[in-house]
Amino acid sequence: MRMISLVLLLSLFSTGATADLLKAEKPEFLPVDQAFELQPVETKDGKLTVAWRVTPEHYLFKVRLNFASQSPGLKLGAIKLPKGKPYKDELLGDTEIYDSDLRVSIPATGTGTLKVTYQGCAKKGLCYPPQTREFNVSVAPKKKLA
Amino acid sequence: MNFRSGFLAILLCLAAGTGGYALQSYWLGDTPAPVLTADIRFTDLEGKPHTLADYRGKLVLVNFWATWCGPCLVEIPLLVEARKTYGARGLQVLGPAMDKPDAVRAYRDKAQLPYPVFAGDSETAAAMDALGDKLHGLPFSVLISPTGEVLHRQTGEFSREELKQLIETHLK
Numbered sequence: 001m002r003m004i005s006l007v008l009l010l011s012l013f014s015t016g017a018t019a020d021l022l023k024a025e026k027p028e029f030l031p032v033d034q035a036f037e038l039q040p041v042e043t044k045d046g047k048l049t050v051a052w053r054v055t056p057e058h059y060l061f062k063v064r065l066n067f068a069s070q071s072p073g074l075k076l077g078a079i080k081l082p083k084g085k086p087y088k089d090e091l092l093g094d095t096e097i098y099d100s101d102l103r104v105s106i107p108a109t110g111t112g113t114l115k116v117t118y119q120g121c122a123k124k125g126l127c128y129p130p131q132t133r134e135f136n137v138s139v140a141p142k143k144k145l146a
Numbered sequence: 147m148n149f150r151s152g153f154l155a156i157l158l159c160l161a162a163g164t165g166g167y168a169l170q171s172y173w174l175g176d177t178p179a180p181v182l183t184a185d186i187r188f189t190d191l192e193g194k195p196h197t198l199a200d201y202r203g204k205l206v207l208v209n210f211w212a213t214w215c216g217p218c219l220v221e222i223p224l225l226v227e228a229r230k231t232y233g234a235r236g237l238q239v240l241g242p243a244m245d246k247p248d249a250v251r252a253y254r255d256k257a258q259l260p261y262p263v264f265a266g267d268s269e270t271a272a273a274m275d276a277l278g279d280k281l282h283g284l285p286f287s288v289l290i291s292p293t294g295e296v297l298h299r300q301t302g303e304f305s306r307e308e309l310k311q312l313i314e315t316h317l318k
Contacts, residue, residue: 029281029301064214090216119214125303126283127215129244129267 027124032131036060036120041135043108046142050116051103057123059085059099063092064119064130067104071112074137079106099123111138183294186273188242188264191251196264198290204238205317206290210274212245213253215284221303222257228309229261235317236292244270244284289316 029035037053050067054060062084069076081104084096097120108114114135121127183198190196198206209225211218222241229239239261243250247265254263264270277288278299289298289312297316304312 027302029283031281032283090219091213092216121216122283122302125217125220126281126285126301127212127217128281128283129212130214 027122027126029122029124029126030055030058032128035122035128036118036131038116038118038133041114041137043137043139046107046109046139047105048108048114048137048139049103049105050114051101052098052118053101054098054120056099058120059087059097059123060102060118060120061089061092062096062098064117065104066115066117067106068115068117069108069112070115070134071110073110074112074114074139075109076114077107079104108137108139109141112136183277183290183296186276187269188240188273189266189269190262190264191247191254196262198294201238201240201290202294203292204236205232205292205313206238206240207313208240208242208273208277208288208290210242210244210270210279210284210286212243212284213249214245217303218285219253221285222259224304224306224309226257226260227306228313232313232317233260237313237317240264242266242270242273244274244282289313291316 035055035058037055039051039053042049042051052060062081065081067076067079082098082102084098087095087097089095114137115132116135117130117132119128119130186198188196198208207225207228209218209221211222213219225239225241228237241259241261241263243263243265244267245265250263250265253259271282274282274286277296279286279301281301283301285300285303287298287300287304288296289300291297298312
């Protein structure tokens with residue numbers, strides 16, 4: 001009986017240990033919307049703000065961010081992107097990335113559809129295809145101080 | 147416990163461990179589920195259609211990639227090396243890209259890829275789905291047996307040792 005108990009105990013241990021050992025070598029990757037959580041677009045005082053929660057160990061490419069109006073009624077002003085972190089990419093060479101939460105404010109007026117395009121990767125060696133999301137927005141002009 | 151029963155216990159542990167791992171892997175989805183790979187289609191850079199059935203009889207490594215994917219470009223030299231080392235023993239590498247044909251053509255010519263490459267966003271995404279990908283992240287690779295069964299799925303880059311071990315395990 002003691003012998004059987006010992007065998008069962010060791011079996012359970014070896015099962016878990018072997019599985020954990022083999023699984024530990026494989027990185028776990030997230031779906032793109034968990035890696036880069038795009039927040040609802042904020043509109044206030046003549047500007048709209050697009051923000052991402054960037055999960056640790058992931059990054060977005062600065063050069064792959066794009067914002068465009070899809071409607072004649074929505075006008076976008078000049079877009080100034082925040083400074084990114086210098087990064088050397090196999091294809092892009094010296095470029096900039098965002099590896100923490102990102103907010104981009106864009107001067108805008110009117111109502112219509114905003115198209116947002118972005119692309120990023122996991123630092124453990126996986127890249128996600130370019131993503132496109134559309135938002136219907138209405139931006140009131142900036143209030144003038146009385 | 148004498149020597150004989152101790153030895154028996156160790157053997158039982160190993161058997162139970164291996165069996166347990168296989169079951170756990172199956173439940174967790176590591177063991178590839180059977181997939182009908184024959185009908186999966188790709189279009190080459192000259193617009194000619196191909197199916198995986200065209201490569202029956204070979205051990206096929208399908209490597210999904212793109213020119214915009216840094217880790218894919220890091221991994222490609224390993225695939226080129228594998229094709230050169232194991233091609234004569236029956237390894238076929240295929241490179242469907244989630245990319246524009248012009249970009250893929252330019253990269254293929256520059257890197258002198260010694261295996262067929264294909265291009266097309268929706269077709270490549272459909273093939274990835276059919277082969278069991280859940281993330282649409284790249285690189286994504288699938289090893290398919292000469293009879294068309296999925297042997298292994300890999301999300302993310304291979305290391306040189308990992309790829310060598312995988313191919314040598316399955317190459318007869």
